[in-house]
Amino acid sequence: MSMPPGPRSPSVWQTLEWMARPAAFLERVHARFGDPVTIRTYWTEEPMVLFSHPDAVREVFGLDPAIAPAGRSWEFLRPFAGPHSILLLDGEDHLRERRMLQRPFHGERMRAFAPLVAELAERELSSWEGRVVALERMRALTLEVILRVLFGAAEEVELRRLRDAIEDTLAVVRSFPQVLGMVLVRRDLGPRSPWGRFRVAVERFDALLYELLARRRADEDRDSLVALLMEQRDEQGKPPSEQHLRDQLVALLVGGHDSSAASLAWAFERLVRHPRVHARLAENDPAYLDAVVKEVLRVRPALTIAPRLLLEPVQIAGRDLPAGVQVAACLWLAMRREDLWPRAGAFWPERWLEGPAFNPSWIPYGGGVRRCAGAPFAEMEMREVLRAAAKLKLRPARPESERAKRSMLVVVPERGGELIAG
Ligand code: HEM
Structure with missing residues (x-):
């Protein structure tokens, strides 16, 4: 079977x-080799076949999870x-977990969280003066938002400690040298190695989270999402373990903050270069805001991708693929195919008002049973920040x-969406 x-x-x-x-890499390999294309990186141990045609993408999203588990790709x-x-x-197991996690985001x-998000966004943006790196500010804001949504009325001090611990943990990972990091990340070479520092940061973060959970159990706040998660029961009526809740x-916390921050940083990177869009x-x-x-x-x-690992040979878009490779819907390429999107490379929100409001190739949240569980929340958050x-x-x-x-799992503007405010 040839790849x-x-x-x-x-x-x-x-x-x-x-x-x-x-x-540049994805666009170059697509231009040179077409669709599908096989790439080999340290991102995954297996070669990865990227698809961007809507029919092939639909097949990837429709793959039976028993044959093509997405969990194995992460x-x-x-x-x-x-x-x-x-x-x-x-x-x-995945579907059960998904039902639970999606409940609060519907x-x-x-909608009840929108005023809180609007208030935090207003407060953040009103402090902008002079040179601002949007990505840094958006990471702080989206982390603040998700912490407050999850932990409700938790005390400031608790939240601050947890926020610092998450930031430290993520900073360790972000500081890994790029390629070397991909290799080193899997090797524990002692407490001073990148992996060792990461392990210590995670332990510190976990200790704080468990402490906070114990305190939340004891108090009366029933409105926060963490309270809702604590009320879950399995088939035998047992509550989730502390590790499960963690x-x-x-x-x-992680799914909901880095991807939103990256998307918002891009929003600023695009907006400042399109003053007409900003004015409108x-x-x-x-x-228009939605557009x-x-x-x-x-x-x-x-x-950029939604990957699945093949445990058995399958056929996608008429191509036989062997077991042991990754197949991925390439979100980046699918959404900038010239044959599907007029002026594909342009930032042109009007396309959503003038053309069809739905395009099956619009797949920023992936698809199938793994489609992003926080999509409605992410869009509400983006709307509130852009309104401000x-x-x-x-x-x-x-x-x-x-x-x-x-930057870790997401792509970000190389200078972080650098802008001048005021
Ligand atoms: C603009 C911001 C966001 C983008 C672009 C985004 C994108 C994605 C993508 C592409 C996937 C993988 C889908 C697949 O494999 O087919 C995913 C999964 C996921 N996202 Fe998001 N996401 C965003 C915000 C959020 C937020 C705010 C939350 C939670 C509060 C969240 C929670 C999750 C979870 C839990 C999954 C795993 C779903 C599963 O495996 O069933 N995401 N997201």
Whole structure:
């Protein structure tokens, strides 16, 4: 069984490009080898076949999880995500976990968080003056938002300690040298090694989280999401273990903050270079606000791929693929195919008002049973931040557009969405 074509350069080189210039790499291999294309990076141990045609993407999202488990593609996250993490589970266990985690992010309950998010966004943006790195500010804001949503009325001091511990843990990972990090991340070479420092940071974070959970159990606050998670019962009527709760919270904290921060940083990176779009946002038209959110997620998706590991040979888009390879819907390529999107590379929110409101190739949240569990929340958060941003005077710190680079699981603007406010 032959694999689809792809670059012959060594894996180390492909990994470098994948990390440092992800957009250019994906676009180059697509232009050179077409669809599908096979890449080899240290991101996964197996070669990865990328698909971007909507029919193939639908097949990838529709794969039976028993044959193509998505959880296996995120195995490298296990040391932080934990064994009960939704990201690592498949089949029935995954669906059960998903039902639970999605409950709080739907309908009324989710809408009830909008005023809180609006208030935090207003407060953050009103402090902007002079040079601002949007990514840094958005990481702080989205972490603050998700912590407050999860822990409700927890005391300031508790939240601050937890926030610092998460930031420290993520900072250790972000500081790993790019390619070397991918290799070292799997090797424990003692407490001073990158992996050792990471392990210590996670232990510190866990200790704080368990302390906070114990205190939450004792108090009367029944409105926070953590209270809702504590009320879960399995088939035998047993509540979740502390470790299980911890893993759920980590999935929401990490899943819910880095990708939103990256998307918002891109929103600022695009907005400051499109003053006409920024000005129209200030007119307060909800349909236009939605269009801007959708267009940011299309033109700069925070996650570039939705991967699944094949345990058995399958056929996708008429191609036989062997067991033991990764197949991925390539979100980045699918949303900038010239044959599906007029002016694919342009940031043009009007496309959503003038053209069809739905395009099956708009897949920033992945798809199938693994589609992002926090999508409605993420969009509400983006809307509230952009509403607050509409009132600001902003300009780019440098005229040229920022290229994409990888930061852990997401792609971010290489200078963090650097801008001048005021
Ligand atoms: C704009 C921001 C966001 C983007 C672009 C995004 C994107 C994604 C993508 C691409 C996936 C993988 C889908 C697949 O494999 O098919 C995913 C999964 C997930 N996301 Fe998001 N996400 C965002 C925000 C959030 C937020 C705010 C939360 C929670 C509060 C969240 C929670 C999750 C969870 C729990 C999963 C795993 C779902 C599963 O495995 O069943 N995400 N997200």
